[in-house]
Amino acid sequence: MVHFVGAGPGAADLITVRGQRLLSEADVVIYAGSLVNPKLLESVKAGCRIYNSARMTLEEVTAAMELAESGGLTTVRLHTGDPSIYGAVREQMDILDEKGIPYDSCPGVSSFCGAAAALNLEYTLPGVSQSVVITRTEGRTLVPERESVQAFAGHGATMVLFLSAGLLERLTAQLLAGGYREDTPAAIVYKATWPEEQTHICTVGTLKGTAEKNGITKTALILVGDVVLHGSYERSKLYHPEFTTAFRAGKKGVEGH
DSSP states (O other), X not given: OEEXXXXXXXXXXXXXXXXXXXXXXXXXXEEOTTTSOGGGGGGSOTTOEEEEGGGOOHHHHHHHHHHHHHTTOOEEEEESBOTTTTOOOHXXXXXXXHHTOOEEEEOOOOHHHHHXXXXXOOSOOTTTOSOEEEEEOOSSSOOOXXXXXXXXXXXXXXXXXXXXXXXXXXXXXXXXXXXXXXXXXXXXXXXXXXXXXEXXXXXXXXXXXXXXXXXXXXXXXXXXXXXXXXXXXXOOSTTOTTOOOSSSOOOTTOOOO
16 A cells, blocks of 8 residues: 655644654655655654655656555655645556555645745735635746746736746746736745745845845745735624624624724
């Protein structure tokens, strides 16, 4: 059996309880060494085989899974954040399907959640933005034209950009072409939830300069939108005293605080 497990955004104690249990029970662990916190490996059992997938190809990773399965061993494939976001897991699962090897998935805390926590941020503020676009700037991996940063920017929603910290000149041009202003609030969150975490509030127009000033070229998320400054938003109706829910009746004429 292969378990795809989300390791969380960085801090070792942000793996889920289920993920920690699966990791402690594994006979084989294949972890994304370039991004997963190595402290998580301290909890594996004695004799566990550990592979660093940063030095492996897809074929080598799946071969290690197949070898473990042939020996009746349990494998944890440990991915950074949540495996469903830029985790390159589908291609692994398809090969396991072809080989008849069973697998399941254990979700993890994504780094975009860690970035929000680092800034005490709410991505969905009433009257400001009710949508979050998770995407990336086109680099060596192409992005469909209909999903370009410029196309998404036209919606004015909150944007979270992965894998883009080294492409900020291109990103800025695309954001501006899509409709964001130069003074639109933005933030750079470097290594969210790690001990070396950095947060920098800036604007779309100063993204590149802010990153250069702080020596950030990778392992950072870019956040864009007015929610970054959360200066003006509408009160949520959910907890408004006049709003009726399935759990309480609203009372007309009651002023909220």
